[in-house]
Amino acid sequence: SNNNIFLSNNYSEPKPCLNYCDDHFPQTGYPLKSRILDVMLKTPMYQFEKPTPNIFASFKDNYELPKEFKGPLKEYDFIIVGAGSAGSVLASRLSEGKQVSVLLLEAGQGEAILTGVPILAPMLQRTNYVWPYLMEYQPGVCMGMENGRCFWPRGKAVGGTSVVNYMIYTRGFKEDWDRIAAKGNYGWSYDDVIPYYIKSERAKLRGLNKSPWHGKDGELSVEDVPFRSKLSKAFMDAAKLLGQRQVDYNSPDSFGSSYIQATISKGIRASSARAFLHNNKKRKNLHILTNSRVTRVIIDPYTKTAIGVEFEREGKMYNITARKEVILSAGPIESPHLLMLSGIGPRDHLQSMGIDVIQDLRVGESLYDHISFPALAFTLNATRLTLVERKLATLDNVVQYTQYGDGPMSSLAGVETLGYIKTEVSDEPGDYPDIELLGSCASLASDEGDIVARGIRMADWLYNDVYRPIENVESFTILFMLLHPKSKGHLKLKSKNPFEQPNLYGNYLTHPKDVATMIAAIRYILRLVDTPPYQKYGATLHTKKFPNCMSYQFNSDAYWECAIRTVTSTLHHQIATCKMGPPQDPEAVVDPELRVYGIKKLRVIDSGVIPQTIVAHTNAPAIMIGEKGADLIKRTWGLL
């Protein structure tokens, strides 16, 4: 009987996936009566709108001060604001030597067991593990999102956004870092930054054991995703037919396609906290305070020197002094927010908010982001190829995951492969891509709209009309990322209240080149799926038109433009809000040693300093910036 797993004919002993996991594919096995995800979506943890007591609290990572301390000290050598991708590594490196004391302040909480399960990544966007930012309304984009606004969640946890992200590990192309260095950012060329990537990394990647481009001894685990569907091979084969080489995209020879390299360890998310703080949190000279929200940096306006920070914790305000430096690692939205609250920013803007100006700098005036289009859906006339949520929630798969860390639950929510292409509209020289393709074995319909569509806040009118009809068919998407948007956004304060989110302006698709490049990417994907590796499974484009684009002919450029403007979806790589640049760069906020211009003892060390678009998801770059930032600080204070 199917009611008892031990009697079920479908039940098979779990065994590790050795290559493709499709023999574990979620079509057989005991279906859990009440779907796991249904249950989880109803728990308080998954409703950030009502952050009530967290039933998973007992499985949460704890960060407590060493027993002999009743509270934080009055003074530390270094105060780091934000324990995110960059802040975690920075704190661990600075506290390596016993001679300095470090206070790491984090507004969020520790990770929980469930945040470590890769398949659940998209669910985290609706929990209190994120800051639920919304982009300001912009006519003509994000039209298919709830209230026409794009959702910009950022991680709020020890580990920061690396606790909620999709775990894709990418470093950027050689040209990216060389171009950044050529603009006067000394110390940031590819040759300069690559040792820092390698330093953190502990790679276990098939076929790359001997590669000189990967580290073996670092703390950050980088592995192949254990689960691979047959569609991942279809992607690789199809890309080859269109002329793409298989490459290690994290080596200097990166133009081509590849299976994803991921920040996971035996199927569990390797967040920056897990990598850099877990083993170090008992250090006596490293104090980590969670649920501690910094409200400003205290700066002496006469000497223009950062003195310390002010923060709120459990209803109480604290002022703590930094003997050596204050470092903002609060991410690309909160670091500029804090600078402006502290009197560092565009003079007119700060004055209009009633903030005394200490240093006039163009904080928040640059903002680039990577947008994508996850809305293509291809249906299949074969089964056992895609992740269908209803079929995935089986006891077999849970057992498979808990026993071996593999099977469908180790999937990065479907994303498996990656390919760099240069579309015909690119005017870049050489093998420098303008689009990253991401092959997935799921589509927006695969989870019946519960998770991914809900996570990006797609409007019901769109989901119900376009995707609901294909929920019972196997389907997948290939999404893509616009690597070098010409459109530039910015952010501004809404008020001088530190608890009010700043106004975020994406300014998406305001440059015609961005639209043209995205349409060219769709055309490339249609050609890719038209090749035998996909066609043998009957892959067919789902042609249901978006209801708001009915007046355009399906598959015309005008139709695709309307579609892109409807599901304008960010991949959350906001950068340049605290732009790094040489003194002659009028937009620069920090110098190439990450020191805030005009202010002593204050640095910004996070992804917000990246001055221009790079061919990378920004977690690994943020970690690299944390590594390099630690060395810059150590050099300043003779700690190397």
Ligand SMILES: Cc1cc2nc3c(=O)[nH]c(=O)nc-3n(C[C@H](O)[C@H](O)[C@H](O)COP(=O)(O)OP(=O)(O)OC[C@H]3O[C@@H](n4cnc5c(N)ncnc54)[C@H](O)[C@@H]3O)c2cc1C
């Ligand atoms: C949904 C999603 C998916 C993503 N997927 C990927 C991916 O697959 N691969 C990839 O490479 N990148 C991905 N990214 C992007 C990447 O994770 C981030 O760019 C990177 O983690 C940023 O690191 P950071 O150190 O700059 O900031 P964060 O990691 O965001 O750290 C900032 C920290 O500061 C804390 N903080 C902020 N303000 C305050 C304050 N006032 N007081 C105290 N603490 C504060 C925050 O809570 C946070 O912990 C994704 C991002 C998102 C949101």
